[in-house]
Amino acid sequence: MPVxxxxxxxxxxxxxxIQHRLKYLITAALVALVFYLAILNRQWAHLENVFHxxxxxxxxxxxxxxxxxxxxxxxxxxxxxxLGKRPVSLEQAASRYRERxxxxxxxxxxxxxxxxxxxxxxxxxxxxxxxxxxxxxFWALDPARxxxxxxxxxxxxxxxxxxxxxxxxHLELRQPWVQRWTELVEEMMPNLPDxxxxxxxxxETRVLVPWEEITKYVTEEQxxxxxxxxxxxxxxxxxxQDEPSDKDEPPIKVKWIEGEQHQYWDHYRVTxxxxxxxxxxxxxxxxxxxxxxxxxxxxxxxxGFIQNFTxxxxxxxxxxxxxxxxxxxxxxxxxxxxxxxxxxxxxxLPGNNEILIxxxxxxxxxxxFSGGESHGGEWAMKKNELVWRGVASGGRHKDAxxxxxxxxxxxxxxxxxTVSHLEAGEDVAPTFSLSELGEYQTQAQRNNSLGKWxxxxxxxxxxxxxxxxxxxxxLCSYLDPYMELRNSIHMKEQYDYKFLPDxxxxxxxxxxxxxxxxxxxxxxxxxxxxxxxxxxxxxxHFVPFDNTFVDIYTIIEYYLRHDAEAHRIAEEGREWSxxxxxREDMKLYVWRLLLEYARVMDPAREKxxxxxxxxx
Ligand SMILES: *[C@@H]1O[C@H](CO)[C@@H](O)[C@H](O)[C@H]1NC(C)=O
Ligand SMILES: *[C@@H]1O[C@H](CO)[C@@H](O)[C@H](O)[C@H]1NC(C)=O
Ligand SMILES: *[C@@H]1O[C@H](CO)[C@@H](O)[C@H](O)[C@H]1NC(C)=O
Ligand SMILES: *[C@@H]1O[C@H](CO)[C@@H](O)[C@H](O)[C@H]1NC(C)=O
Ligand SMILES: *[C@@H]1O[C@H](CO)[C@@H](O)[C@H](O)[C@H]1NC(C)=O
Numbered sequence: 001m002p003v004x005x006x007x008x009x010x011x012x013x014x015x016x017x018i019q020h021r022l023k024y025l026i027t028a029a030l031v032a033l034v035f036y037l038a039i040l041n042r043q044w045a046h047l048e049n050v051f052h053x054x055x056x057x058x059x060x061x062x063x064x065x066x067x068x069x070x071x072x073x074x075x076x077x078x079x080x081x082x083l084g085k086r087p088v089s090l091e092q093a094a095s096r097y098r099e100r101x102x103x104x105x106x107x108x109x110x111x112x113x114x115x116x117x118x119x120x121x122x123x124x125x126x127x128x129x130x131x132x133x134x135x136x137x138f139w140a141l142d143p144a145r146x147x148x149x150x151x152x153x154x155x156x157x158x159x160x161x162x163x164x165x166x167x168x169x170h171l172e173l174r175q176p177w178v179q180r181w182t183e184l185v186e187e188m189m190p191n192l193p194d195x196x197x198x199x200x201x202x203x204e205t206r207v208l209v210p211w212e213e214i215t216k217y218v219t220e221e222q223x224x225x226x227x228x229x230x231x232x233x234x235x236x237x238x239x240x241q242d243e244p245s246d247k248d249e250p251p252i253k254v255k256w257i258e259g260e261q262h263q264y265w266d267h268y269r270v271t272x273x274x275x276x277x278x279x280x281x282x283x284x285x286x287x288x289x290x291x292x293x294x295x296x297x298x299x300x301x302x303x304g305f306i307q308n309f310t311x312x313x314x315x316x317x318x319x320x321x322x323x324x325x326x327x328x329x330x331x332x333x334x335x336x337x338x339x340x341x342x343x344x345x346x347x348x349l350p351g352n353n354e355i356l357i358x359x360x361x362x363x364x365x366x367x368x369f370s371g372g373e374s375h376g377g378e379w380a381m382k383k384n385e386l387v388w389r390g391v392a393s394g395g396r397h398k399d400a401x402x403x404x405x406x407x408x409x410x411x412x413x414x415x416x417x418t419v420s421h422l423e424a425g426e427d428v429a430p431t432f433s434l435s436e437l438g439e440y441q442t443q444a445q446r447n448n449s450l451g452k453w454x455x456x457x458x459x460x461x462x463x464x465x466x467x468x469x470x471x472x473x474x475l476c477s478y479l480d481p482y483m484e485l486r487n488s489i490h491m492k493e494q495y496d497y498k499f500l501p502d503x504x505x506x507x508x509x510x511x512x513x514x515x516x517x518x519x520x521x522x523x524x525x526x527x528x529x530x531x532x533x534x535x536x537x538x539x540x541h542f543v544p545f546d547n548t549f550v551d552i553y554t555i556i557e558y559y560l561r562h563d564a565e566a567h568r569i570a571e572e573g574r575e576w577s578x579x580x581x582x583r584e585d586m587k588l589y590v591w592r593l594l595l596e597y598a599r600v601m602d603p604a605r606e607k608x609x610x611x612x613x614x615x616x
Contacts, residue, residue, distance in 0.1 A: 099125075103227065119588070126534055143600065146600075178360065234604050300312045357589075358532075376492075382496055382520065386458050388460040442553045
């Protein structure tokens with residue numbers, strides 16, 4: 001544009017020689033500009049090498065002005081900024097820590113940072129924000145009291161004198177992932193101080209501290225922050241047997257509220273800030289035979305697409321989800337408390353107060369969840385289609401509530417036959433409503449051929465129904481008219497499809513990491529938070545979609561039409577997850593978390609600090 005405008009001046013100059021000179025000047029300026037840009041470009045390339053990040057995918061810039069395209073562009077900028085924050089030395093890492101956390105790092109930080117460097121891990125301080133979100137409230141409770149709270153627990157990993165092992169008084173209750181967690185902690189030995197780590201062995205999430213209380217705790221933690229003089233620092237954690245309260249004082253029992261699986265929403269909403277729509281809405285008494293979609297645009301969307309993925313997981317901002325997610329309709333089991341209690345779990349809802357660690361199933365090398373060594377072939381060789389296979393989990397669905405469950409909704413929406421029947425005016429899909437998709441209309445829906453179009457790309461089905469009550473034959477009388485079971489498809493074969501959607505089950509979905517590491521495009525909707533949330537950027541590494549799924553058709557239509565953009569996200573997601581979601585990265589995350597945990601549980605915690613970098 002500017003160049004064109006410059007030449008437009010030509011006609012207004014009367015003197016030919018001036019015109020001639022001007023041409024030379026402009027040419028010279030252009031040449032200089034080209035050189036300058038080339039140098040800038042080289043510098044940028046050099047910077048990217050420093051961050052061990054190469055934008056190897058020369059995917060041509062798209063001229064689309066679609067909201068999805070803009071969201072992806074903004075996310076790219078955010079991602080570049082994040083990479084610029086990578087520290088190169090222990091001193092820098094410790095200084096970033098003090099800046100962001102308002103404290104000295106915990107003792108052992110140096111060994112941890114060294115291990116991170118040795119495994120070539122990308123350590124950006126922001127990647128660990130989740131740890132502080134989870135741990136900080138515990139600074140408001142007395143450490144001796146905290147130790148007494150976990151004293152009488154049933155399932156925990158114990159660390160003493162540089163050795164780790166699992167303790168349980170209910171061997172038959174033992175979940176496979178407990179084994180995986182213990183192995184991970186063992187790998188950090190002998191670098192961890194003494195600790196006991198209570199584990200959530202249930203599928204469901206647990207602790208729900210009321211908003212007012214947790215806010216008080218968080219404020220108290222901020223008040224206590226202090227970067228004291230290095231000479232005052234203590235560098236050895238207190239051994240458990242040295243602490244009298246560990247031996248003599250009786251345990252403090254936490255009151256777990258059990259049963260009443262359909263009441264979880266009422267327990268949950270006490271965590272919602274006053275003023276959020278969820279705060280004042282009670283559980284649904286009955287579930288209408290068609291879902292209640294939100295009537296207002298959701299605050300975390302732009303033109304209807306997820307703009308803030310973190311907020312999009314928050315049930316407080318979307319109370320309609322209490323009728324559209326199994327967790328709130330009726331979970332398989334429930335055991336919750338409103339007291340802050342230190343328990344570790346693989347996922348949680350944003351309002352839960354568990355301490356997050358990588359979910360056990362993703363630590364498993366079991367092929368079903370990981371796809372083994374295979375990550376799929378070339379993008380161009382894949383089918384232009386979507387695939388999903390899984391269990392109809394999500395909670396206890398029954399004759400009177402099944403249409404609210406997320407996976408059942410997804411399977412119906414991805415069934416072209418069902419959608420065609422709906423278009424013909426038949427009442428065949430109580431799980432969703434086409435008229436709710438008004439503003440999201442795809443070309444196919446405007447043509448009244450949505451069902452036909454869905455059939456052209458979708459292969460989604462259950463491999464098991466998990467009815468309640470369970471039927472002997474594995475079938476499900478109330479689902480029979482609407483859906484059928486299909487054979488499972490091995491993860492390796494799912495990678496032959498371009499689109500891999502991921503939907504919550506009883507809690508988080510165990511496939512996500514394997515999907516991310518594949519060469520296919522991951523589409524994700526969830527109300528759960530996980531350890532990796534701060535290191536993945538939606539629209540750069542995966543495509544987010546809303547928990548009601550109203551946007552899913554439009555998103556698929558967009559990426560079927562913009563194949564290069566889909567390819568780019570698939571590739572960026574794969575490359576990045578191989579850098580920041582490796583087993584080493586999970587180990588480093590838990591290692592650092594456990595240093596913080598051991599410190600907050602330590603009677604001498606105020607002065608426990610790593611300060612070596614500050615000494616001359
Ligand atoms: C995209 O551009 C077209 C024409 O250039 C315009 O009509 C349309 O409103 C734009 N859409 C958005 C989402 O900005
Ligand atoms: C709504 O929340 C406020 C503040 O917590 C409370 O005082 C009020 O009673 C609630 N109203 C209803 C209808 O639950
Ligand atoms: C996204 O939402 C989260 C949670 O609601 C909020 O803390 C954060 O500030 C939001 N981010 C942006 C960029 O608005
Ligand atoms: C919609 O209908 C038009 C005109 O009949 C047709 O050209 C187009 O291919 C159809 N599009 C879809 C997605 O069905
Ligand atoms: C798709 O829907 C039809 C009826 O609408 C049903 O007969 C069929 O079993 C469904 N397919 C799957 C895979 O669930």
